[in-house]
Amino acid sequence: xxxxxxxxxxxxxxxxxxxxxxxxxxxxxxxxxxxxxxxxxxxxxxxxxxxxxxxxxxxxxxxxxxxxxxxxxxxxxxxxxxxxxxxxxxxxxxxxxxxxxxxxxxxxxxxxxxxxxxxxxxxxxxxxxxxxxxxxxxxxxxxxxxxxxxxxxxxxxxxxxxxxxxxxxxxxxxxxxxxxxxxxxxxxxxxxxxxxxxxxxx
Amino acid sequence: xxxxxxxxxxxxxxxxxxxxxxxxxxxxxxxxxxxxxxxxxxxxxxxxxxxxxxxxxxxxxxxxxxxxxxxxxxxxxxxxxxxxxxxxxxxxxxxxxxxxxxxxxxxxxxxxxxxxxxxxxxxxxxxxxxxxxxxxxxxxxxxxxxxxxxxxxxxxxxxxxxxxxxxxxxxxxxxxxxxxxxxxxxxxxxxxxxxxxxxxxxxxxxxxxxxxxxxxxxxxxxxxxxxxxxxxxxxxxxxxxxxxxxxxxxxxxxxx
Numbered sequence: 001x002x003x004x005x006x007x008x009x010x011x012x013x014x015x016x017x018x019x020x021x022x023x024x025x026x027x028x029x030x031x032x033x034x035x036x037x038x039x040x041x042x043x044x045x046x047x048x049x050x051x052x053x054x055x056x057x058x059x060x061x062x063x064x065x066x067x068x069x070x071x072x073x074x075x076x077x078x079x080x081x082x083x084x085x086x087x088x089x090x091x092x093x094x095x096x097x098x099x100x101x102x103x104x105x106x107x108x109x110x111x112x113x114x115x116x117x118x119x120x121x122x123x124x125x126x127x128x129x130x131x132x133x134x135x136x137x138x139x140x141x142x143x144x145x146x147x148x149x150x151x152x153x154x155x156x157x158x159x160x161x162x163x164x165x166x167x168x169x170x171x172x173x174x175x176x177x178x179x180x181x182x183x184x185x186x187x188x189x190x191x192x193x194x195x196x197x198x199x200x201x202x
Numbered sequence: 203x204x205x206x207x208x209x210x211x212x213x214x215x216x217x218x219x220x221x222x223x224x225x226x227x228x229x230x231x232x233x234x235x236x237x238x239x240x241x242x243x244x245x246x247x248x249x250x251x252x253x254x255x256x257x258x259x260x261x262x263x264x265x266x267x268x269x270x271x272x273x274x275x276x277x278x279x280x281x282x283x284x285x286x287x288x289x290x291x292x293x294x295x296x297x298x299x300x301x302x303x304x305x306x307x308x309x310x311x312x313x314x315x316x317x318x319x320x321x322x323x324x325x326x327x328x329x330x331x332x333x334x335x336x337x338x339x340x341x342x343x344x345x346x347x348x349x350x351x352x353x354x355x356x357x358x359x360x361x362x363x364x365x366x367x368x369x370x371x372x373x374x375x376x377x378x379x380x381x382x383x384x385x386x387x388x389x390x391x392x393x394x395x396x397x398x399x400x401x402x403x404x405x406x407x408x409x410x411x412x413x414x415x416x417x418x419x420x421x422x423x424x425x426x427x428x429x430x431x432x433x434x435x436x437x438x439x440x441x442x443x444x445x446x447x448x449x450x451x452x453x454x455x456x457x458x
Contacts, residue, residue, distance in 0.1 A: 012345030042344065043451035047254040050453070051261035134341070135279050135423050135458040136272045147339060147347060185223035 001056055002158060006038050007045025015155055027155075053128065060121050075105045078112045086112050093171075117164055120157050127154040246451075253451030266455035273457065275395050279422035282337045287351035291404055293412050294342055297446065298384030299431060301411055309380065309416055311400075314437040315369055323364075325402060325416050331355040331363060336397050336420055341458060343425040343447075352420045354401035358394045369438040370394065376443030377419060380434035387443035388421065388428055392457060397422045400433070425456045 009027075016026040033039055067073045078086075089109035091097035101107060106114065130140040130150035144150035172180055247259035254262075311328070313321040333353055341347040361370045375393045378385040392398065401420040402409055409415040414431025421429055427447045437443070448454040 008345065012342075043253060043447075046343075046453060047258040047262060047451065050265055051258050054261070133269060133272070133458060136269065136274070136277050138277065138280065147341070151345070181220060181224075184227045185220050187219070 001049065001052060002162065003036075004045045004048035004052065005158060006036065007041040008049060009155070015152070050132070057125060060118075060125075064118060076111055076114050078115055082111050085109075093174075113164065113167075117161075120160060120164075124154060124157045124161075127151075127157065130154075253449070262453045262455070265453070266457075269455065269457055270389065270391065273391055273423075275391065277423075279336075279338045279397050279458075282339070282349050284335070284337055284351050286349050287337050287405060288348050289405065291340070291350045291413060292342075292346070292348050294344070294426060295384075295431075296412070298379030298381055299412065299414070300381060300383070303381055304432070306416065309434075311417060311433060312435040313364065313366070314435060315366065321364060328355055328360070328400060328402065328417070331359060333403075334399065336399055336401075336422060338397070338422045340422075340429075341425055343427050343452065343456065351405050352399065352401045353403035353406065354399035354417075354420065356396060357398045357400055357419075358396065360400055361394075366438075372438045372440050374439045374441070374443055376435075376437045376439055377430045377433050378435045378437075379430065379432050382434070384430060384446050385444050386419075386428050386430045387439075387445040387448070387454065388424065389455065389457075392421060392423050395421070395423050423458055425458065427452065428456060 006028075016023050067076060085101055085107070086109040088097060088099075088101040089107050092099070092101055093109075126140055127144050127150045129137050130144040131147065131154060134141045134147050134150075141147055141150055144153055172183070241255060241257055244255040244257055246253055247256045309325075311323040311325075313323065315321060332355065334356060335351060335353045337349065337351045339347045340350045358370075361367065370390060370393070373390055375388050375390060376385065377388070398419070398421045401418050402416060404410065404413055409418060414433075417433050418431045419429050419433060442454060445454055447456075
């Protein structure tokens with residue numbers, strides 16, 4: 001989706017970060033486009049974007065549905081204490097704090113980011129439709145604060161998805177093989193003591 | 203109370219389940235990769251001579267059915283005060299606009315009702331109809347938009363006046379420039395939208411040459427590409443008529 005979105009954005013690449021009149025970063029530099037073979041592929045981009053959006057939307061909805069019905073959401077929703085604990089996770093991961101924060105299935109920072117990413121997904125869907133059908137679905141466009149503002153929301157969310165993805169990959173690499181194996185297989189062997197406790201509880 | 207077994211059997215089960223999981227994982231990754239390659243290398247659609255892979259064209263056409271279901275002539279495009287309109291409307295695209303080959307003096311709008319039944323109209327004929335203003339955010343498929351002020355006559359009113367009711371029950375209209383270089387096909391419900399106009403004025407003055415003098419289409423429920431400049435001929439069809447940008451791989455419907 002991001003790749004095809006880039007093919008579309010290229011046709012009118014107006015966004016940049018400015019302080020006063022100085023441009024700090026222009027989305028995107030010419031060399032970046034060239035390296036990814038992006039120029040002059042608007043039609044291509046739109047065709048892929050508006051075909052694959054269904055796949056990603058259905059996938060997202062199934063994930064939300066499964067998480068909701070299976071009860072897994074309990075591990076993923078931020079708790080009251082998560083907001084404070086998340087800072088400890090960040091500090092620990094940046095090696096500014098030695099003591100490891102409490103870690104259940106997911107830690108506080110994970111709870112927050114995995115929940116926010118779902119909200120972002122909905123945001124992309126809504127702002128996407130607001131740009132795509134601003135007349136027939138104009139209530140969505142209004143909800144996004146108008147046509148121009150919907151475009152900006154859609155763009156910023158995409159940048160945030162990329163950042164999330166980068167951090168996610170770095171964390172997976174840092175966490176090592178057993179974590180990756182568990183991500184794929186969906187289970188993990190824990191120490192005997194924990195197993196015993198769990199069994200006693202059930 | 204279950205007993206906890208952490209011995210060779212557990213170790214074996216663990217390994218087996220992990221291996222199975224990884225086989226499934228890599229099979230899925232492989233399948234996704236192969237499907238992607240398959241899709242990417244599909245022949246290009248040539249039923250409307252498009253420039254995109256056939257399966258993608260199918261999805262776009264499916265999308266058209268979804269969105270034409272949403273479509274309603276009651277859904278009006280937001281209008282703005284004239285003071286907000288750009289003093290200089292952006293020009294994009296000059297296909298079919300070669301001025302050397304175009305004679306403004308002899309221009310007439312050709313409306314083909316049926317084979318051999320052709321209507322020829324001058325700009326003055328059109329100006330006799332009720333003129334309306336459309337001040338809307340003109341949206342280009344490239345991603346820019348601009349508030350612009352156009353005036354002309356409603357296509358639906360024009361169709362009624364010139365007794366095109368039967369023709370307008372067909373599914374599509376085809377609009378072509380006098381030199382036949384640029385052409386669009388538009389679904390009839392969008393043509394009959396109350397804000398779709400045969401336009402001859404921009405900012406209260408006659409259309410400039412580069413904005414399609416003497417007559418262009420303004421259809422706010424579509425992207426700019428369908429707002430054809432300098433209309434030569436209008437005809438009616440049940441099959442999709444040729445469309446310049448659809449042939450280059452763009453969506454045929456491009457409805458907003």
